[in-house]
Amino acid sequence: MPNHLPQVFGGQESQRQDRTVxxxxxxxxxxxxxxxxxxxxxxxVIGGVCTILGVCLLFLPRIGLTLFIVFYTxxxxxxLGSTMFLMGPVKQLKSMCDKTRALATAIMLTxxxxxxxxxxxxxxFGLALLFCILQVLSFTWYSLSYIPFVREAICKLLSVVVK
Numbered sequence: 001m002p003n004h005l006p007q008v009f010g011g012q013e014s015q016r017q018d019r020t021v022x023x024x025x026x027x028x029x030x031x032x033x034x035x036x037x038x039x040x041x042x043x044x045v046i047g048g049v050c051t052i053l054g055v056c057l058l059f060l061p062r063i064g065l066t067l068f069i070v071f072y073t074x075x076x077x078x079x080l081g082s083t084m085f086l087m088g089p090v091k092q093l094k095s096m097c098d099k100t101r102a103l104a105t106a107i108m109l110t111x112x113x114x115x116x117x118x119x120x121x122x123x124x125f126g127l128a129l130l131f132c133i134l135q136v137l138s139f140t141w142y143s144l145s146y147i148p149f150v151r152e153a154i155c156k157l158l159s160v161v162v163k
Contacts, residue, residue, distance in 0.1 A: 030088075040082045054071030065125050076112060108135065108139050
């Protein structure tokens with residue numbers, strides 16, 4: 001906030017009010033490249049550790065499945081959040097909503113929420129596992145959208161295999 005005081009006291013307050021929320025968030029999230037890399041690596045590693053820990057805890061009696069669901073879902077959220085350090089939150093959100101990724105993003109986020117609902121609210125662990133599998137598939141499909149022509153190649157391969 002102190003950085004904005006000169007603008008407010010200098011009579012530039014009206015310009016600041018004309019900015020959108022996204023511009024304000026983007027300005028506030030400007031980090032140096034080194035900090036961005038550290039944030040990406042930290043978030044990605046935490047996500048990976050949570051995912052692996054979840055798989056290891058899966059085999060504990062009675063609470064294993066619940067712990068797996070929590071750690072696996074949290075790991076996916078961390079992995080997704082890690083890329084926000086590289087791109088910035090506004091650019092990442094715009095990229096996620098791009099027409100090539102919008103469906104995969106919607107399915108992925110829906111499955112994240114439904115996994116937790118199935119585990120804690122509905123207490124249906126079979127459904128929770130189904131949503132975990134859908135998380136994997138949708139997160140993979142979403143991630144592949146960043147590699148040019150890979151999704152098209154997979155679709156062509158599947159169409160040949162299915163025939």
